[in-house]
Amino acid sequence: MYRNIIFLLLGLLLGAPARAAAPSRSLYLNLGNHTEFYNAVQNNDSGGLRKLDFAPTIGVGLVFPVFESWKMLPEINWVLPKTYEDSHIIVHTLMYRFDMGWDVLDWLRLRAGTSIMHLNQQGRGGSTKENNGNGTSNFYYPSENRSSLNNTLDFGLEGLFDQYGVRLQTYTYSVFKKEQRQISYTLFFTYYWGK
Amino acid sequence: MIQFIALIIFLSPLAQAYTFNNNFESRFKDKNVSVSVDELTICPNAGLTVYELNELIQPAVDKFWNRVPTSNLRLKSGGFSIATTNINTGRLCAPTDTTCITTAGATVIAPVDEIIIACNSNALNFGGSNVIAVTIPNHFSGKNIAGAVILINESSTIFSTLSKADKIGVIAHEIGHAIGLGHTKDTSALMYYKTVDQRSALGSDDIRGVSYLYPMQVDGFGLLGGCATIQNNDENPGAKSPFWQMGASLAVMILLIELRKLLKRSQARAAA
Numbered sequence: 001m002y003r004n005i006i007f008l009l010l011g012l013l014l015g016a017p018a019r020a021a022a023p024s025r026s027l028y029l030n031l032g033n034h035t036e037f038y039n040a041v042q043n044n045d046s047g048g049l050r051k052l053d054f055a056p057t058i059g060v061g062l063v064f065p066v067f068e069s070w071k072m073l074p075e076i077n078w079v080l081p082k083t084y085e086d087s088h089i090i091v092h093t094l095m096y097r098f099d100m101g102w103d104v105l106d107w108l109r110l111r112a113g114t115s116i117m118h119l120n121q122q123g124r125g126g127s128t129k130e131n132n133g134n135g136t137s138n139f140y141y142p143s144e145n146r147s148s149l150n151n152t153l154d155f156g157l158e159g160l161f162d163q164y165g166v167r168l169q170t171y172t173y174s175v176f177k178k179e180q181r182q183i184s185y186t187l188f189f190t191y192y193w194g195k
Numbered sequence: 196m197i198q199f200i201a202l203i204i205f206l207s208p209l210a211q212a213y214t215f216n217n218n219f220e221s222r223f224k225d226k227n228v229s230v231s232v233d234e235l236t237i238c239p240n241a242g243l244t245v246y247e248l249n250e251l252i253q254p255a256v257d258k259f260w261n262r263v264p265t266s267n268l269r270l271k272s273g274g275f276s277i278a279t280t281n282i283n284t285g286r287l288c289a290p291t292d293t294t295c296i297t298t299a300g301a302t303v304i305a306p307v308d309e310i311i312i313a314c315n316s317n318a319l320n321f322g323g324s325n326v327i328a329v330t331i332p333n334h335f336s337g338k339n340i341a342g343a344v345i346l347i348n349e350s351s352t353i354f355s356t357l358s359k360a361d362k363i364g365v366i367a368h369e370i371g372h373a374i375g376l377g378h379t380k381d382t383s384a385l386m387y388y389k390t391v392d393q394r395s396a397l398g399s400d401d402i403r404g405v406s407y408l409y410p411m412q413v414d415g416f417g418l419l420g421g422c423a424t425i426q427n428n429d430e431n432p433g434a435k436s437p438f439w440q441m442g443a444s445l446a447v448m449i450l451l452i453e454l455r456k457l458l459k460r461s462q463a464r465a466a467a
Contacts, residue, residue: 037402040262040396041396041397041398041399041402042383042384042385042394042395042396042397042398043383043398043399044382044383045382045383045387045391045392045393046391046392046393047392047393047394047395048395049395049396050399084211084212084213084400084403085211085212088212089212089213089403091403116413117265119265119406119410121403121406121407123407127214127218128214130214130377130378130379130380130388131378131388131389132378132388133321133322133323133325133326133388133389134321134322134323134325134326135322137378139214139215139216139377139378140214140215140216140217140218140220140377141212141214141215142213142215142220142407143218143220144220146407146410147410148265148266148406148410148411148412149410149411149412149413149414150264150265150411150413150414151413151414151415151416152416153416173264173265173414173417174264174414174416174417175416175417176416176417176418177264177414177417177418179257179261179262180261180262180263180264180417181264181417182262182264
């Protein structure tokens with residue numbers, strides 16, 4: 001089994017230079033939709049878990065050819081701000097990413113890499129009355145600007161069509177800590193400039 | 196393209212928001228916090244032995260609060276704590292609630308140094324038989340929480356009517372208060388004020404709230420676990436924006452593009 005996989009991978013690797021590699025493009029723009037923590041966030045009151053979120057994402061990246069079918073692919077993505085409770089809290093995420101890309105076929109690129117995920121929350125302060133069992137009580141909104149930073153292990157699968165790409169990009173949080181491990185993903189539509 | 200981006204910014208959805216128990220956003224200073232059962236508590240009306248109560252704690256923290264990779268808070272069951280004065284029948288008062296403290300006099304539950312769970316039969320703590328449990332951080336060190344008490348309503352049998360999954364959910368909800376969170380309007384959140392049909396995970400609000408109070412600071416893929424201090428980017432609350440970070444990132448990108456052009460030019464010269 002493993003030997004077959006190794007032979008297959010070796011075959012693809014050795015065969016890659018012989019094929020016309022995907023064009024070496026220099027700059028690209030991402031538009032996408034990000035889902036944080038797939039299947040690990042409750043999204044209704046009957047125990048359902050969120051599989052797809054609506055979180056528009058934009059980003060830019062660069063392609064640095066290394067040799068033949070291998071590329072270095074740094075990129076920055078921004079999950080656009082969401083506002084909570086009439087802008088009492090604004091949440092957005094920045095992804096500082098670096099991938100190695102392997103053009104397995106003219107139209108197929110595999111990516112493996114890492115990100116620094118920067119979750120930023122800006123609180124605007126204030127208070128609200130919330131139900132508290134037998135009445136209401138005052139509760140308070142955040143009033144500061146705080147960030148969480150995480151390292152993720154990332155894998156992506158990208159289809160390349162002329163100047164365009166369609167990609168499923170995954171990010172694994174807490175790779176080495178099973179109880180906290182979560183997977184987020186983004187579906188990207190990409191436009192490449194240059195050749 | 197610009198119109199498209201403007202449109203999706205405009206469409207970014209509005210949602211509910213998490214809240215805190217108090218206006219100074221108190222939290223535990225240490226990221227590792229123990230949750231223990233008071234060794235002398237008794238829970239006949241809640242339908243539990245203290246051992247059964249203790250067995251609810253670890254599932255409550257493992258299923259909910261310990262699963263958030265963007266938070267460095269780590270809760271664990273601490274077993275049984277030494278007995279707290281007045282824990283079974285006394286009044287639970289916030290340190291700032293002078294009316295409660297004056298009225299209760301010698302029956303005030305003593306301040307604690309971790310999160311303590313107990314059953315309590317003093318109906319004044321609950322305000323009604325339909326309230327399952329209450330939680331009050333009753334010990335502060337400056338703005339930090341030093342200890343909190345979770346009381347299960349022993350003046351009624353409401354806790355005993357819950358399924359085991361709901362009991363775990365209730366304990367997890369009360370632990371949410373103990374670590375500093377308040378209620379939310381979002382019914383999918385654990386910090387919604389009442390139990391729902393089924394509680395299987397934290398909601399988005401809960402994750403945001405615990406990540407705000409206990410943010411992870413570079414976890415090294417889970418190996419480092421983040422440092423124990425809170426990064427507070429802004430001494431003037433909510434006034435500044437982190438968009439300078441995006442500007443810096445874009446500047447790095449532009450530099451890389453220019454570097455790539457230079458490399459190409461030098462390669463072309465070498466080829467000529």
